[in-house]
Amino acid sequence: MARDLSKMTNIEDLRRVARRKVPKMFFDYVRSGSWTESTLHHNTRDFDPIKFQQRVLVDMTNRTLETTMIGETVKMPVAIAPTGFTGMMYADGEILAAKAAEKFGVPFSLSTMSICSIEDVAANTSKPFWFQLYVMRDREFMEDLIKRAKAANCSALILTADLQVLGQRHRDIKNGLSAPPKPTLLNMMDLALRPQWCWHMLHTKRRTFGNIVGHAKNVSDLSSLSSWTSEQFDPRLSWDDVARIKDLWGGKLIIKGIMTTDDAEKAAKSGADALIVSNHGGRQLDGALSTIKVLPDIVSAVGSQIEVWLDSGIVSGQDILKCIALGAKGTMIGKSFLYGLGAYGEDGVRRCLEILYTEMDTTMAFCGHTDIKKVGKEILVPGTY
Numbered sequence: 417m418a419r420d421l422s423k424m425t426n427i428e429d430l431r432r433v434a435r436r437k438v439p440k441m442f443f444d445y446v447r448s449g450s451w452t453e454s455t456l457h458h459n460t461r462d463f464d465p466i467k468f469q470q471r472v473l474v475d476m477t478n479r480t481l482e483t484t485m486i487g488e489t490v491k492m493p494v495a496i497a498p499t500g501f502t503g504m505m506y507a508d509g510e511i512l513a514a515k516a517a518e519k520f521g522v523p524f525s526l527s528t529m530s531i532c533s534i535e536d537v538a539a540n541t542s543k544p545f546w547f548q549l550y551v552m553r554d555r556e557f558m559e560d561l562i563k564r565a566k567a568a569n570c571s572a573l574i575l576t577a578d579l580q581v582l583g584q585r586h587r588d589i590k591n592g593l594s595a596p597p598k599p600t601l602l603n604m605m606d607l608a609l610r611p612q613w614c615w616h617m618l619h620t621k622r623r624t625f626g627n628i629v630g631h632a633k634n635v636s637d638l639s640s641l642s643s644w645t646s647e648q649f650d651p652r653l654s655w656d657d658v659a660r661i662k663d664l665w666g667g668k669l670i671i672k673g674i675m676t677t678d679d680a681e682k683a684a685k686s687g688a689d690a691l692i693v694s695n696h697g698g699r700q701l702d703g704a705l706s707t708i709k710v711l712p713d714i715v716s717a718v719g720s721q722i723e724v725w726l727d728s729g730i731v732s733g734q735d736i737l738k739c740i741a742l743g744a745k746g747t748m749i750g751k752s753f754l755y756g757l758g759a760y761g762e763d764g765v766r767r768c769l770e771i772l773y774t775e776m777d778t779t780m781a782f783c784g785h786t787d788i789k790k791v792g793k794e795i796l797v798p799g800t801y
């Protein structure tokens with residue numbers, strides 16, 4: 417039976433519980449941005465100055481947030497972003513988050529760097545999910561990943577374009593991030609404080625990178641994300657590869673990590689079905705602008721040719737509504753759902769989605785709208801965006 421989480425009234429509540437329950441190494445991995453974390457903080461902060469216009473005495477019945485993202489019907493314009501190590505926030509985390517997303521009616525994306533494999537998630541869900549691809553030097557392995565995603569009936573491929581080199585997050589180095597954690601004294605002491613996490617983890621066999629172990633050749637040190645990344649991620653990846661990947665995949669393609677109009681135009685020309693305005697949640701290029709700041713220019717440059725989505729910094733339904741008002745057709749959430757997952761597993765992800773839904777729905781109503789598809793800039797105060 418689903419737990420009553422009605423006292424969890426906002427994402428910050430879920431974050432606080434996750435902080436208590438999840439081993440420090442993995443909580444830090446989620447919450448961190450690169451270097452000074454200036455982009456991480458601006459991503460969220462830059463939503464604040466954008467203000468809504470209150471409207472009154474409008475019939476508010478029959479409201480709907482239902483729309484489509486790349487032709488798929490969604491209960492609200494939000495998808496679960498691909499995140500690595502998710503099965504370390506909570507045992508079998510990817511499966512639990514995919515189930516919560518499926519029941520709620522929003523898309524789930526599985527990372528290349530997930531703990532549960534593509535096949536595991538497919539076997540435990542009934543709706544097609546999206547697969548996020550990191551391009552590796554080992555092209556045979558990459559092609560195999562694409563084939564596996566096809567065989568698992570994934571309905572879109574997300575090509576992440578902003579991680580050819582890894583942004584440094586200080587805490588990951590200091591904590592010695594690895595999956596599973598190494599049995600050091602400090603780790604043992606930390607795990608002793610999280611009995612529930614340990615209990616669940618003892619009851620799953622999924623404790624390292626399920627898409628990679630047993631599939632990739634020459635994997636020398638998979639327990640360390642940074643060494644794996646520098647060894648295996650392909651720094652040569654370029655726009656020329658996009659057409660080849662699109663051909664190999666043969667289905668819906670989404671390009672993730674666009675921050676300029678020039679790159680947005682290239683993404684639109686590449687024939688992709690959607691692009692995601694993303695700075696990887698402030699985890700890659702520190703000192704970059706927030707995504708909400710660059711959204712309006714990108715929408716006006718390519719919004720009529722390709723679906724423009726946004727992620728990075730979303731912590732409320734109001735943030736999502738601001739994105740939609742500024743022309744995004746969809747959004748993705750990373751940290752917000754991970755905090756729900758770390759706090760309460762599948763129930764926590766469901767609660768995260770409920771919170772965002774309610775916040776978005778109520779705000780839309782205050783702004784005088786009943787249908788998300790009709791929301792535009794008119795709900796925002798001119799001069800605040």
Ligand SMILES: Cc1cc2nc3c(=O)[nH]c(=O)nc-3n(C[C@H](O)[C@H](O)[C@H](O)COP(=O)(O)O)c2cc1C
Pocket residue numbers: 445446447459497498499500501527528529548576672694695696697698699727728729730748749750751752754
């Ligand atoms: C813990 C964590 C792991 C991530 N791993 C991946 C990944 O494996 N692939 C990817 O494309 N993006 C990854 N991202 C980026 C997310 O897909 C997304 O762009 C970002 O989380 C959005 O920002 P938000 O966390 O502020 O919502 C990760 C983000 C987080 C927080």
